[in-house]
Amino acid sequence: MGGLVGHNRGSTVLRACGCAVAGLFLIAGCADDGTPKGGAASRTPAMSGTPSGTGGSGAGTPAPTGSPAAPLVPELDESxxxxxxxxxxxxxxxxxxxxQALGPEVVRSTPFESDPGRWPVLDEGCVWQIAGLPADVLATRTRSFHIPAKDGRGRVRFNATVTVHHNREESGWETARxxxxxxxxxxxxxxxxxxxKKLWGGVLYLGEQMNGWTEDAFTESGTYVSAQDGGPYYYTWSQAQFGPVTVAIAARGAxxxxxxxxxxxxxxxxxRLMLQAKQELGKAAG
Incomplete structure (x- = not known):
C-alpha cells in the first residue's frame, strides 16, 4: 500500500522484522509446485476471464526449491x-x-478495478486517501474480489495490486515505504x-530466510474490523518485487x-502474479 516516507533499504528495522514474512508461507504450506496444501484454495490495505497474454495457468513457487540452473528469480531483461x-x-x-486465479468460489466485487492513474496514500492521521500518481510510478491497478457469504460463513475480501515503476530502485523504495x-x-x-488494527510487518530480501522467489518479500498482518462485516477478523497483505514491478494480494477474513x-x-x-511478472520481464533461459 502507498506510503509517505521511506527507510534506507538496508536498515536494521526492516531486517529485524524480516522473519515475519516467512511465517506467512509456513502457515499456508505449499506443495512442490507452489500451490497451497490442504485444499484451501479449492474452497476459494477493484474483468472477467484471464487477461490476454497471462497464460492463465500455473503458479509461482514461494519456497526456494529451485536449482542454480533454474533460478526462481530470473535475470531482468531491462529492454x-x-x-x-x-x-x-x-x-x-x-x-x-x-x-479464477484465487479459486472457483471467488467472484468480482463492485467496484472491480481501480483507476490506473490514481494511488492510495496513508495520510498523517493514518487514514487512507486516493491521490494522483507520484513521480516514481508509471501505472498501478487494483482489482477487488470476494467469496460470497454462505453456509454460515462470512464474506472474505481480496485486493490484487500491480504497480509499475521506472526501474528496480523505485520499486524497492515502495517496499521500504x-x-x-x-x-x-x-x-x-x-x-x-x-x-x-494491530498491524505488524516484515521484509526479507532475496536470499534471506525462506525468500528465494522475489527480490523483496514484504508482509503485514493484523485484524480487520468493519461496521458492516463485524470482526475483528484476520487481515494480511503480501507484496513481492521483480525489477520495476511490485505485486500484492491483501485479504480480509471472515x-x-x-x-x-x-x-x-x-x-x-x-x-501467480509474481510468476507472470517474471514471464513478462525476465530474460529467456539459455
Whole structure:
C-alpha cells in the first residue's frame, strides 16, 4: 500500500522484522509446485476471464526449491521495462490476475478495478486517501474480489495490486515505504466504518530466510474490523518485487475461515502474479 516516507533499504528495522514474512508461507504450506496444501484454495490495505497474454495457468513457487540452473528469480531483461505510462498500463494487463486465479468460489466485487492513474496514500492521521500518481510510478491497478457469504460463513475480501515503476530502485523504495507505514501506523482507517488494527510487518530480501522467489518479500498482518462485516477478523497483505514491478494480494477474513485459510489464498495469488511478472520481464533461459 502507498506510503509517505521511506527507510534506507538496508536498515536494521526492516531486517529485524524480516522473519515475519516467512511465517506467512509456513502457515499456508505449499506443495512442490507452489500451490497451497490442504485444499484451501479449492474452497476459494477493484474483468472477467484471464487477461490476454497471462497464460492463465500455473503458479509461482514461494519456497526456494529451485536449482542454480533454474533460478526462481530470473535475470531482468531491462529492454522489456516499460518507458511510458501507456506501456506500463499494457504490462499491468498482462500481469494482473482474474478471479479464477484465487479459486472457483471467488467472484468480482463492485467496484472491480481501480483507476490506473490514481494511488492510495496513508495520510498523517493514518487514514487512507486516493491521490494522483507520484513521480516514481508509471501505472498501478487494483482489482477487488470476494467469496460470497454462505453456509454460515462470512464474506472474505481480496485486493490484487500491480504497480509499475521506472526501474528496480523505485520499486524497492515502495517496499521500504510499505514497512514504514506499518511502523508509523499500526492502526489504520481504510474508509468510514472499516479499520485495520494491530498491524505488524516484515521484509526479507532475496536470499534471506525462506525468500528465494522475489527480490523483496514484504508482509503485514493484523485484524480487520468493519461496521458492516463485524470482526475483528484476520487481515494480511503480501507484496513481492521483480525489477520495476511490485505485486500484492491483501485479504480480509471472515467468520468461518481460519487464518491459515486466508493465508493460503494470499500465497496462491501472490505466487501467480509474481510468476507472470517474471514471464513478462525476465530474460529467456539459455
Amino acid at each position: 522489456k521495462q516499460p518507458k511510458t505510462a501507456a506501456e506500463a498500463r499494457d504490462l499491468l494487463g498482462r500481469i494482473m490476475i482474474a478471479e 510499505a514497512m514504514e507505514e506499518v511502523l508509523r501506523c499500526p492502526d489504520q482507517k481504510l474508509r468510514e466504518g472499516e479499520e485495520l 467468520a468461518g475461515y481460519t487464518d491459515e485459510d486466508v493465508s493460503a489464498f494470499v500465497v496462491q495469488g501472490t505466487s
